Amino acid sequence: MIVYYKNDFLDSKSANIDVDLPHFRYGAGLFETALYDGKVVQHLDRHIDRLCSSSKFFGYKVTSFDYPNVINQLVFENGLTGQNARVNVCHLAENGDEASVFISVNPYTPQAIDKVFQLCHYPKVHDSYLSQHKTMNYMHFIMAKKYAVSLGCDDALLVDSDGYVLETSTAAVVLLSKDKFIAPKSPNKLASITLDIFIEKNDVVLQDTHISDIGSYEILLMNSLMGVNKAIMR
Template sequence: MKLWLGTGLVEEDAARLSPFDRGFTLGDGLFETLRVREGAVLRLSAHLARLAAGAGVLGMALPALDLAAALAATAEANGLAEGVLRLTLSRGTGPRGVLPPAEPNPTFVITAAPLPAPAPPARLVIAQGTRRNDRSPLAQVKSLNYLDNILARQEAARRGADDGVLLNTQERVAETSIANVFAVIGGDLVTPPLSEGVLPGVMRAAVLAEGAGERPLTPEDLGRAAEIFLTSALGIRSVAALEGRTLPGRAVAERLRARIAGA
C-alpha cells in the first residue's frame, strides 16, 4: 500500500512517524474518514469544512497543500475505485508538556483501504459506563482521542451487541461510538441536535437535507421508536434491536439509501 505522508506518497514500509508526535503522545489531532465511490471522494467539501472547523477549535494550522489533490492521488496510487480513505492530522512533534509548541510542524497522513462488506442490521445497547460530554467543544470535533467511544464499544461487545448508544450529561441520546442516530417516532424521522453533544456527521447532514428533524431524545424515546438507523461517512445502517427489543422497521432507511449517494 502507498500512503500520503507530509507532502507526497510513500510506500507503507518506508513511512516513519516520530515517537514524540503529539498525535501519539496526547491524541492532539483530527481525522476524517471518507468514502470513495467510482474513484471519487464523496462529500469532499463537507469533510474538508469539518476538518477546518475542527482545526479552528484546536488552534491548529492545516497543511499548506491541496488536500483534495492529495486524497485523489492516494486513491489513484492504490487503485481505489471503491473504498475508504482516512485523513489524519496531528499537531506534530513537541517537547514534553501539554502546551503546544509556539511553531508546530503538523503531521499529515492519508491511508487507503478497501470498502468493508455491508454490515448486517446492528444490535444496540445503551452504554452505562461512560457519557458524551455535551458541554465540551470537543463533542463536535472528530479528534484523535476516541477513548469514550472505545469504552462504549467494548461495553457493547461484552453485552453481545454491535455498538453502544452514548448518552450525554443530561442522560439524553447523543450518538453511538461510531455513528449518528436517527429514529422514526410517531411517524416523524428525528435525530438529536448538535447541542446534545453530537458530532456533525456528513451523512447526518445529507439525511437532514431529505427532511429529517432535530429534537432531544431520551432512551425512552428510542424505546418506542418504530425504526432506528445509524449514519456515518460509509453509509446508512439499519438497527435490528435496542436493548433486546426487536426493531423490524427498515423502510425509511432503505428509501434514504436509494436517494443518497453512497448511503
C-alpha cells in the same frame, strides 16, 4: 499499504514517526473518514471543510493543500481504482500551532443495506465540547464499541450526563416515531455530514430523547461509509 505522511508517499510499515510529537504522545489531532465509491470520494469538500474548521477551532494552522490529487494518487498506488475504499484524512498535531497532513486509503466492504444493527446502551458518559470534533484521541468511542462487541452487539448508544441519546460509537442517530424524524438536540455529539444531508432532504425535529424512552422509536444509524441502516436495542 502506501500512505501520505510528512509531504511524501510512504510504505505504512516503514514510515518514521517522531514519538515526542503531540500526535503520538497524546493522540492530538483531527481526522475525517470518507467513502471512495470506486470513482470519487463522496462529499470530500464537506469533509475537508469540517476538518479545517475543527483544526482552526483548536488553534492549528490550516494551509492550502491539494487533497483530491493526493487521495487519487493513493487510490492508484494501492490498487483500489474502481473499488470501494475508506479514506482517512488527518491533521496531526505537531509542536506549537503546526499540524501535518496524513492520508490513508484502505479497502472497504460496505455493510448490507438491509442489515439491522443490534445496539446496547454504553453506561459510561463523555459529555464535553470535545465531542463536537473528530479528535484523534477517540478513546471513549473505541471503548464503547469494545463494550458493545463484548455483549454480542454491533454498536452502543452513547448518552449525555442526563441520559439523553447522543449517537453511537460509529454513527449518527435519527429516531422515527410514526411519520416524525427526531435527531438529538445536544451540541455535544460528533457533527455528521450524512445527518446533515438527511436533514436537508427530510423534515427532522431536533429534540432530546431519554435512553429510557428509546423503546418507543424506530432507530436509524447513519455515517459516511455505510449510509443509513436500521437498528434495534438488545
